């Protein structure tokens with residue numbers, strides 16, 4: 543069946559694209575563009591008139607033909623690149639759908655066909671969706687790396703030796719004479735593959751950070767200068783600032799991008815012992831926010847004692863805390879902060895110490911390396927990798943204590959789990975779930 547959809551967003555724009563893929567793409571596309579030859583030169587941009595059923599011109603645009611298998615989907619593909627009028631594009635789409643060989647594409651169906659035709663593996667198909675959804679430079683770069691096969695390569699370097707090992711084990715089981723000795727060294731081979739699976743799995747956390755961005759909350763005692771610092775970091779006067787303690791009541795959130803990494807910064811209500819009723823509600827929200835973030839910045843006023851600081855650190859519970867000595871422009875007295883490991887001194891008022899603060903936050907979230915270099919391991923990948931690593935763990939055990947059948951069975955299970963990442967062993971239901979998240983026309 544030939545599918546059709548608009549490849550561009552349903553909004554006015556310079557250009558809008560109607561895309562067809564499948565055996566009838568060329569014939570149906572030519573109906574709308576009468577000047578196009580019967581056998582157009584593939585990948586040549588023809589200037590064409592797009593017409594309605596009565597032959598009246600609707601637009602003048604570009605006609606592109608990609609001949610199977612040299613197209614995005616691997617099938618015959620035709621693109622009508624029109625002016626970006628949503629209404630015009632609807633008319634063109636309705637016309638191609640009048641042909642009984644054509645139906646509307648489902649979400650992600652072009653990419654799904656590219657996968658089914660073997661043009662791209664599953665990690666690259668998913669990188670297409672990651673790229674479309676990317677909303678930071680790091681997310682764009684990581685998705686682009688995935689699209690060019692970075693994750694596919696890492697998975698293949700696990701899957702291929704695993705497949706070879708499985709074949710060796712099955713060989714020994716089925717043809718003990720011919721394949722004698724092929725199972726030698728199975729234990730170490732399994733152990734090496736398991737640690738490789740685990741190291742890929744360990745990147746899931748960074749993948750999450752790149753994809754969703756990091757969440758960082760400013761918190762601390764009332765009047766410490768949190769909102770002033772928040773406004774500085776965000777670059778605009780988002781939060782109210784006042785000399786009155788207890789100014790901030792609700793959690794405020796703003797997005798920034800540092801070194802390409804997306805961060806949500808949260809400003810929170812200051813903590814104190816005897817708040818008013820509304821303020822107490824705000825403090826409850828501060829505690830909720832602290833539980834939900836990747837990192838908490840404890841902003842301390844110059845008068846804070848080390849004992850008080852320790853008390854506030856405890857407020858963050860399990861969340862990691864970075865201590866920040868605030869109002870450093872007025873802190874003539876030795877600040878309690880002088881004793882802290884990072885010695886971060888900032889002033890929201892003058893902007894002093896902002897760069898070291900950003901650097902400290904990023905290095906806490908990232909450690910070494912750059913966000914762009916991360917393999918975008920998704921929750922789905924992590925789940926499959928975890929099952930593969932577990933099966934390899936049991937396989938390792940079996941290599942010492944159990945029969946070859948059991949060992950080979952576990953290696954087979956690991957292979958199957960990995961196949962869900964690359965797409966070599968994947969069910970229709972799983973494909974449905976994956977491509978459901980794509981947009982129509984992708």
Ligand SMILES: Nc1nc2c(c(=O)[nH]1)N(C=O)[C@@H](CNc1ccc(C(=O)N[C@@H](CCC(=O)O)C(=O)O)cc1)CN2
Nearest residue numbers: 549559561608611612613614615619621623652661984
């Ligand atoms: N107009 C337009 N822009 C687009 C796309 C598209 O389909 N149409 N894409 C998609 O959504 C992306 C580009 N992806 C593509 C991937 C492969 C082929 C392709 O024709 N591949 C052939 C030929 C390769 C070659 O000649 O180098 C092949 O792989 O055999 C085309 C687009 C982004 N931009």
Ligand SMILES: Nc1nc2c(ncn2[C@@H]2O[C@H](COP(=O)(O)OP(=O)(O)OP(=O)(O)O)[C@@H](O)[C@H]2O)c(=O)[nH]1
Nearest residue numbers: 765766767768769770784785788789790812890891
């Ligand atoms: N000198 C100096 N004053 C500051 C600085 N930051 C904030 N202030 C002043 O301290 C007071 C409180 O500032 P806010 O930013 O509202 O403090 P906060 O921690 O958000 O306070 P609450 O929301 O009430 O918990 C205001 O009068 C600010 O002008 C700073 O870096 N240096």
Ligand SMILES: [Mg+2]
Nearest residue numbers: 768769789790
């Ligand atoms: Mg405030």
